[in-house]
Amino acid sequence: MEMLGLYPVWFEPTLGSGWIIGIIATIHVLFSHTSVGAALVFSYLAVVAYRKNRPELLDYIRRYGLFLLVFSYVLGSITGPGIWFSTTVGSPRGISALIHSFVWKWATEWVFFVIEVIGVYMIVYLVNKVDQKTHLRISIIFGLASYTTMLIIIGILSFMLMPGNENWYTEGGYLNGFYGANTFAQLAMRTAFMFTMTAVVGGIVASSIKDIDFRKEMVRRLAILGLVATAAGLGLFKWYLSTIPATAELVMENRLPEYFTPALISVMGGIMAYFAATLAAPKLLKPAIAGVMTVVILVFGLWPEEVARESIRKPYVAGGYVYSNQVIGRDVPGLGIHSEIPTIEEHGFTNALIFLPEELRTVTDSNKEAVGQALALNTCSNCHSLTDTGIRPLANYFGDDSSESDIAAYLRAALSSGTTLYMPQIPLQQDEAVALASFIRQLKDQSIAVAADQGNPITVSQSH
Amino acid sequence: MNVDSLYALRDVAGVPSHPILFLVLGVVTFALHMFAVHVMLGGAALTIRGALSQDSYWRQLANAMLSTAKIAVSVAVVIGVAPLLFVQVIYDPFWYTSNVLSAWWVIGFIIILSVAYLLIYLFYFKNEDLTQNKTKCPGSMILSLALFIVVGLIMHTLTNQMLSPDQWMEWYAPQGQIDASGTQLHSINWARFIFMIALAAPVTGAWLYGYRHYISVRPGSDSGYLEFVHNLARKLLAQGSVVSILIGAIWMVSLPENQIEFLTNPMLYITALALIALAMVPTLFGSKINNGYNAYWLVAVAFVVIALVAVDREIIRWVALVVESGYNPMDYPINMDWYSTILFFATFAVVGGMACTYLITVAWQAGQTEGTYTPSVAISRLGNWTIYIILIWIVHYFAVGFWVWAQ
Numbered sequence: 001m002e003m004l005g006l007y008p009v010w011f012e013p014t015l016g017s018g019w020i021i022g023i024i025a026t027i028h029v030l031f032s033h034t035s036v037g038a039a040l041v042f043s044y045l046a047v048v049a050y051r052k053n054r055p056e057l058l059d060y061i062r063r064y065g066l067f068l069l070v071f072s073y074v075l076g077s078i079t080g081p082g083i084w085f086s087t088t089v090g091s092p093r094g095i096s097a098l099i100h101s102f103v104w105k106w107a108t109e110w111v112f113f114v115i116e117v118i119g120v121y122m123i124v125y126l127v128n129k130v131d132q133k134t135h136l137r138i139s140i141i142f143g144l145a146s147y148t149t150m151l152i153i154i155g156i157l158s159f160m161l162m163p164g165n166e167n168w169y170t171e172g173g174y175l176n177g178f179y180g181a182n183t184f185a186q187l188a189m190r191t192a193f194m195f196t197m198t199a200v201v202g203g204i205v206a207s208s209i210k211d212i213d214f215r216k217e218m219v220r221r222l223a224i225l226g227l228v229a230t231a232a233g234l235g236l237f238k239w240y241l242s243t244i245p246a247t248a249e250l251v252m253e254n255r256l257p258e259y260f261t262p263a264l265i266s267v268m269g270g271i272m273a274y275f276a277a278t279l280a281a282p283k284l285l286k287p288a289i290a291g292v293m294t295v296v297i298l299v300f301g302l303w304p305e306e307v308a309r310e311s312i313r314k315p316y317v318a319g320g321y322v323y324s325n326q327v328i329g330r331d332v333p334g335l336g337i338h339s340e341i342p343t344i345e346e347h348g349f350t351n352a353l354i355f356l357p358e359e360l361r362t363v364t365d366s367n368k369e370a371v372g373q374a375l376a377l378n379t380c381s382n383c384h385s386l387t388d389t390g391i392r393p394l395a396n397y398f399g400d401d402s403s404e405s406d407i408a409a410y411l412r413a414a415l416s417s418g419t420t421l422y423m424p425q426i427p428l429q430q431d432e433a434v435a436l437a438s439f440i441r442q443l444k445d446q447s448i449a450v451a452a453d454q455g456n457p458i459t460v461s462q463s464h
Numbered sequence: 465m466n467v468d469s470l471y472a473l474r475d476v477a478g479v480p481s482h483p484i485l486f487l488v489l490g491v492v493t494f495a496l497h498m499f500a501v502h503v504m505l506g507g508a509a510l511t512i513r514g515a516l517s518q519d520s521y522w523r524q525l526a527n528a529m530l531s532t533a534k535i536a537v538s539v540a541v542v543i544g545v546a547p548l549l550f551v552q553v554i555y556d557p558f559w560y561t562s563n564v565l566s567a568w569w570v571i572g573f574i575i576i577l578s579v580a581y582l583l584i585y586l587f588y589f590k591n592e593d594l595t596q597n598k599t600k601c602p603g604s605m606i607l608s609l610a611l612f613i614v615v616g617l618i619m620h621t622l623t624n625q626m627l628s629p630d631q632w633m634e635w636y637a638p639q640g641q642i643d644a645s646g647t648q649l650h651s652i653n654w655a656r657f658i659f660m661i662a663l664a665a666p667v668t669g670a671w672l673y674g675y676r677h678y679i680s681v682r683p684g685s686d687s688g689y690l691e692f693v694h695n696l697a698r699k700l701l702a703q704g705s706v707v708s709i710l711i712g713a714i715w716m717v718s719l720p721e722n723q724i725e726f727l728t729n730p731m732l733y734i735t736a737l738a739l740i741a742l743a744m745v746p747t748l749f750g751s752k753i754n755n756g757y758n759a760y761w762l763v764a765v766a767f768v769v770i771a772l773v774a775v776d777r778e779i780i781r782w783v784a785l786v787v788e789s790g791y792n793p794m795d796y797p798i799n800m801d802w803y804s805t806i807l808f809f810a811t812f813a814v815v816g817g818m819a820c821t822y823l824i825t826v827a828w829q830a831g832q833t834e835g836t837y838t839p840s841v842a843i844s845r846l847g848n849w850t851i852y853i854i855l856i857w858i859v860h861y862f863a864v865g866f867w868v869w870a871q
Contacts, residue, residue, distance in 0.1 A: 005473045008561060075578055078578050079578075084549075085570050088564070089646065092563070093560075100478065103480060104480060104804035128836070134839055134844065172799055172801075179864070184869065354465075356637075
């Protein structure tokens with residue numbers, strides 16, 4: 001019998017593996033975008049310093065570079081592979097799909113990453129130890145190599161949402177998967193916003209410059225950069241939205257919270273106001289204020305963006321063929337990939353799963369909750385927490401009064417047929433549906449009991 | 465775990481080139497990564513030893529080794545990305561399962577490594593010149609080194625757990641009860657782990673010979689300090705190699721059943737001979753190592769020894785997974801993608817080769833120059849061509865991209 005190649009499951013009860021991946025990814029985006037933007041700004045400043053003989057700009061590069069060494073290159077270089085690590089344990093087949101299609105692209109990015117890391121040390125530690133022209137060359141190499149890492153990763157990020165070209169499904173090929181309208185729209189948008197982040201983080205260093213005139217000049221330069229980049233980013237965001245698939249648009253309209261759009265506009269408005277204020281009154285900027293603004297961008301800008309990016313991919317997690325619950329959800333003839341849905345329909349999860357104890361392969365009255373838990377771990381827990389906390393708690397999606405048979409009926413209807421837009425098709429056998437329903441009912445009862453103990457009625461979201 | 469299940473876990477997309485390429489690149493980049501790790505561990509240990517000493521030579525060495533360790537961590541992290549990438553390509557069923565089974569430790573790896581890395585910088589910012597000032601906050605450096613060893617242990621465990629597919633179900637569902645918490649480290653081979661760490665001693669010994677030669681050409685170098693470094697390098701190289709051989713022997717006699725066939729492999733004995741040869745270098749060559757470029761050749765030889773260990777590690781994996789478990793990564797289905805394959809090797813050889821040659825040459829020569837260093841015309845031309853070649857790469861990226869988009 002054909003086995004279903006699902007890995008063991010990691011279940012984190014408090015936050016959920018999805019949020020842990022999200023937290024690491026969000027932090028990495030801040031570090032990596034800032035470092036790429038700063039690398040290009042350094043190249044520009046090095047050119048100005050060289051042409052206009054302004055050594056103080058080199059000193060700023062050295063100071064900001066040293067700050068970035070810790071801020072971006074220590075933490076950024078760890079959180080980068082950290083995303084691999086966290087997705088490896090949270091979504092192994094999702095990251096595997098990306099790795100197996102884009103291993104050479106990642107390896108190519110690695111070459112530029114090596115150049116970038118050597119470069120950052122050299123532009124920091126060789127200021128005044130090599131002649132200015134050599135330092136300029138190093139700065140340009142560093143800036144270009146740094147931006148190239150972004151060029152490469154963007155195609156992979158786009159592929160996570162969908163292959164660049166629909167032909168990828170029938171023909172395969174790295175180029176079809178990597179390049180598309182979304183790749184370029186996302187590249188342009190991220191390029192703009194990376195300068196926004198560079199301008200905010202650069203303010204931490206610029207506001208601590210001792211020479212008042214130079215400090216004002218640098219704060220103003222950064223403010224102008226930030227204003228232009230944020231305004232451009234907003235325009236490019238609209239372009240980006242025009243390139244996402246229709247299903248993603250529907251998910252955005254229906255699944256993102258109502259406050260998402262006004263919150264996004266408020267954050268962007270706040271950032272523009274911040275840059276306008278620092279442009280008008282540069283001496284008011286202090287490192288602590290720039291530091292707080294950095295955290296604001298992280299929490300109110302990047303986190304919602306990453307959550308939205310994760311949501312609009314649903315029900316897939318990579319390439320429009322790997323479901324978020326790790327099952328291969330469609331054929332990709334170009335790579336000889338077959339959907340696993342027919343196997344599940346024929347044999348059921350309990351027969352086809354590799355990592356399932358033998359005593360749980362047959363559903364009985366005595367083990368049905370244990371089987372249900374195993375099924376919930378495999379089919380639900382990537383997106384739904386099995387506790388009251390964390391990402392989209394599963395129990396919240398069922399009413400207090402839903403009976404085990406009601407739940408089983410739902411599972412066998414909308415979910416098994418795959419007619420819910422943002423949900424994977426989960427073709428449970430009748431006994432599996434009963435087992436999962438039994439577990440969900442148990443979760444529901446526990447949730448109600450906990451809420452009663454705390455004296456708080458729990459919020460029930462009848463989303464389905 | 466039967467072999468059909470292992471094959472079922474394999475990624476359905478296949479691989480874009482022959483698997484042998486990923487295997488070779490994995491071994492080579494792992495060797496480079498481990499070499500940087502060993503320099504970092506040795507550098508950090510010598511920094512602590514020197515920072516806690518009153519002796520001026522020790523403090524001078526601590527100053528230099530702090531910079532070495534700081535940069536070596538960066539190099540180890542950035543190079544470590546490559547073997548991490550390649551192991552996922554051909555050993556995905558084993559790597560992903562092992563990681564998920566110890567998931568919290570995998571997340572812990574990221575956090576602990578970040579803290580360890582930051583602590584090195586904390587110590588550096590507190591002690592920018594150990595030769596002039598008293599040591600501040602030595603605990604940060606000690607804790608940093610301890611945490612680096614912990615992340616090494618986590619990585620060792622993940623690698624070791626890969627090799628025991630027969631035990632995976634017992635680890636995931638002991639007595640039939642699924643434990644999806646990922647809180648356990650299931651399989652540590654202490655002898656293997658300590659051997660990998662112990663190799664830091666001979667590698668650092670060789671590195672110190674190289675360091676000694678590098679600073680000896682600077683004008684006004686202190687002969688007393690050079691002698692001090694030479695003696696320390698000699699001890700670390702000779703004694704460190706002997707200790708490594710002994711621990712390696714313990715590892716070999718305690719090999720698990722499914723790896724024991726490695727004892728019949730000639731590579732084991734070649735590696736042992738190489739380590740013995742490394743231990744005898746100071747006795748055989750004495751101060752001749754300091755002549756000409758001998759010290760740098762010694763660093764290269766130390767790297768070769770680490771590369772042999774990396775090959776041994778791969779053979780052990782092959783024995784456990786291919787010979788004992790029946791899973792052959794070489795029969796991975798290939799969906800050949802010539803463009804991305806050629807692009808990587810061209811980028812690696814041309815862009816990487818030119819950029820690294822230029823940057824390292826400038827850094828090397830600047831470090832040996834008093835005052836401002838101005839490279840020769842030829843080196844500057846290499847720098848200019850590095851810029852052009854990266855620009856050409858970027859232009860090619862957009863040209864190909866727009867062409868594909870327009871299809």
